[in-house]
Amino acid sequence: MGAPASKKQTRRQFWLAVHLYLGLSLGLVIAMVGLTGSLLVFYIDLDEWLNPQLIVAESSTQRQSYEAIFQALRRAEPTRQRGWRLEIPDDPQRAITARYYKPQETEHHGFAPLMVSVDPYTGMVLANRFWGEFAMTWLYDLHYKLLLDETGKILMAILGGLLLISLVSGTYLWWPPLHKLKNALSLKRHASRERLNYDLHKLAGVYSFIVLLLLALTGIALEIPQYVNPLFGYFSPLQASPYPKSATTPNNPVRISLDQAVAVGQARFPQARLCWIETPHDANGSYRINLRQTGEPSQRFPKTNVWVDQYSSQVLAISTPDELGSSDTIINWLHPLHTGEAFGLTGQLLVLFSGLLCPVLFVTGLIRWLQKRRGSRTRDRQPLTTKNRPLSPHLLNR
Secondary structure: OOHHHHHHHHHHHHHHHHHHHHHHHHHHHHHHHHHHHHHHHHHHHHHHHOOOOHEEEOOOOOOHHHHHHHHHHHOOOOOOOOOOEOOOOOOOOOOOEEEEEEHHHHOOOOOOEEEEEEOOOOOOEEEEEEEOOOOOOOOHHHHHHHHOOHHHHHHHHHHHHHHHHHHOOOOOOOOOOHHHHHOOOOOOOOHHHHHHHHHHHHHHHHHHHHHHHHHHHHHHHHOHHHHHHHHHOOOOOOOOOOOOOOOOOOOOOOOHHHHHHHHHHHOOOOOOOEEEEEEOOOOOEEEEEEEEOOOOOOOOOOOOOEEEEEEOOEEEEOOOOHOOOOHHHHHHHHHHHHHHHHHHHHHHHHHHHHHHHHHHHHHHHHHHHHHHHHHHHHHHOOOOHHHHHOOOOHHHHO
């Protein structure tokens, strides 16, 4: 019995050291990532709260056509000649926000589009901002890549792997015998401050374990898709995204309006909700009409697309989630799982509270380490006569 018990104790001490040093070295960064992730769950709402001018006043007038909104963008930004991507909100009090990718001012960044918000009733430009230069997108870049572009993504993927080890080691150290499970899942009443801190650390980890595990796994996959997606491709071939060009390029081409392109796309999926309109990037480009069908996990970035010829209004290609293989389906679930939107408001709140528990885990873990360190120093300072005093006979018999 002695050897197995000794081996178990050695294993426990090893994982205790792993958990401790990961927490001390990375706990502050993980706390920051958890906190920023929680804020980003509702980042559009927070952006509007920080910038009230983005909230569209109720209006009895009819919304402007999509073509009129596009022309307002062109007037506001006449030098931006390539295509725009317009996000069409479901909320009537929310502005239409258009993205212009790779503007000259921020082309040295990996991702920093110009974002122009337009009142859908008046066509007035409400905001003109570059990604990363206002609060919520700066927080997004901090959470996603530590403000370090590609290097930051690699570091965040490594951090995600170490978080997995910390979560698993913490759960292993906590795991109680079955008959003690109930007590292990609750706070001890009338406990000392030390015990209360320990219980808070333990329960914060236990109750957030599944969500944090899922966030770490999806986070790693989203950080380094160039390495993760090919691994999925071994099990099921990945489908290449179509980039069809317009079939006709007459001498004096007349482009169809955005509203005509939207009508063509929605005719194919009449029950779907319009989410994005991508305008042609050049004379050979095509419209991409992005729609959300019922059951798609992502609310803002669905995977139903119709490409429409910008001259003839002919449908050039269609892509729907139903046509995708298992690997593409898993990849399409990664982002909505990471944000929680795959399960609606309930999922978003779970991600929100789990992220907020990361600072709790760091603070309570740090306090516990300091308590144990202080206790160890107190014992070391005891007089030798006290530490070496022989035990009384009745203590020896216990």
